[in-house]
Amino acid sequence: MRKPVVALVGRPNVGKSTFFNRLVGEPLAIVDDTPGTTRDRLFAQGEWLNTVFDLIDTGGIDPSKTKQGEPLSVGSADFIDQIRTQAQIAIQDADVVLFIVDAMSGVTPADQEVAEILRRNQKVIDGKPYPPVLLVVNKADSDRYRNMVPQFYELGMGDPYPISALHGTGTGDMLDALLAAFPEQVKEEEDDSIKIAIVGKPNVGKSSLLNRLVGQERSIVSPIPGTTRDSLDTHIEVDGLPVTLIDTAGIRRRGKIEPGVEKYSVVRSLRSIERADVSLLVVDATAGLSVQDSHIAGFILEVNKSAVIIVNKWDAVAKDNYTMQAYTEQVRRELNFMPYVPVLFISAKTGQRVDQVLPMALHVQEERLARLNTGQINRILQNAQEVHMPSSKSGRSLKIFYGTQVRSDPPTFLIYVNDPKLVHFTYQRFLENQIRQSYPFTGTPIRLVFKGHH
Ligand code: GDP
């Protein structure tokens, strides 16, 4: 089943990111407060009544940055353009749009504008506008502001749902309505091929890479366009293994899309990542790593998928002996929440090292599926405690009894301890490293779950 994608839209300051953070809760185990991964996340998973969905805060998408490198000033013509682009991204690709407005400021011209863009871009399916838009009136903290809510009917977006993202009130009814608005779930065609997605910002060379990868493989099984609703998949065989390349760049568009918007396929990237086992995150060697690159990487981690960083356009970089090392260090710094990820330097243009891309992706997938036996794990844990005793807090010290790998894909370890609360984050990271020293699980996040035991 495909997870529904929910997009938040609204002018700045209505509380989109506050709402986003409330909905997705604590970020997963990301070591540092790296900008662009925890506080600044744009993509995350939300959950309500056991239904999981992907959430995207379009307010954080800044298409202009990819062109000029500078954020835009509030109120400029470009700024309106940007909100327009964000609304279009949402309406083109999301399953449900949450249109956020602000009870304290009432209906503003910018809200009218957003409403108009949303309406204009909705399609009609079975006599109903699609995708559905739910109008969420935030900052309805008190009766005074809740009384303002009926005026939002004038936006023509149906019933307004008052909430307070700050206090967490009203969100229950709103989320019930959200669940009701989800489309019937479409079952993805299942096949046993290894699924590899090519993701990244516009213009980094995704299409060029795909063409190279397909070009070098003799045996294209069947280039079936649009096997699923969202993408153009290419089926190939690598060393006798069936592989599906999921191409975000070439994904079929839903309806008409304005030029410019088309390139910002963030929602499609999310879907590609969700469907894939391994994502090839393509970055531009000539531009360095950007916040957007970290956002995408953060999402790959959040949904427990594997990744390979592909530094493309290596031909266009003036090199001395240290450049590759310097770039790798930058990747390690910016993506310090996934130190296990392999980095390949390629040129889709000249073909340099492109032949290493699929073998690396398959290697990552192989390790993703690996299982360590219990004896092996307990030797690792034993050794870890000898190397580095867990430090004691408030007089009680952590004791590790034993561990076992309870699943693969992604690898998940259950570790029995005297008290899970005594597991300090740094010690968890240390144990993870010890496991990876025995078996690297290249490119794949591993999960450690601690359970109390006497
Ligand atoms: P965004 O630009 O739409 O992402 O808005 P932010 O989430 O950054 O919020 C803008 C401001 O509104 C911040 O100062 C928030 O603390 C505040 N805010 C967000 N939600 C609420 C709310 O429910 N009530 C009140 N009183 N303030 C809120």
Ligand code: GDP
């Ligand atoms: P996409 O938007 O990520 O699919 O990127 P494209 O594959 O369309 O490439 C964007 C631009 O970068 C095009 O002008 C390509 O010719 C160029 N390009 C792609 N790969 C390379 C490369 O390895 N080296 C150089 N110098 N240019 C490249």
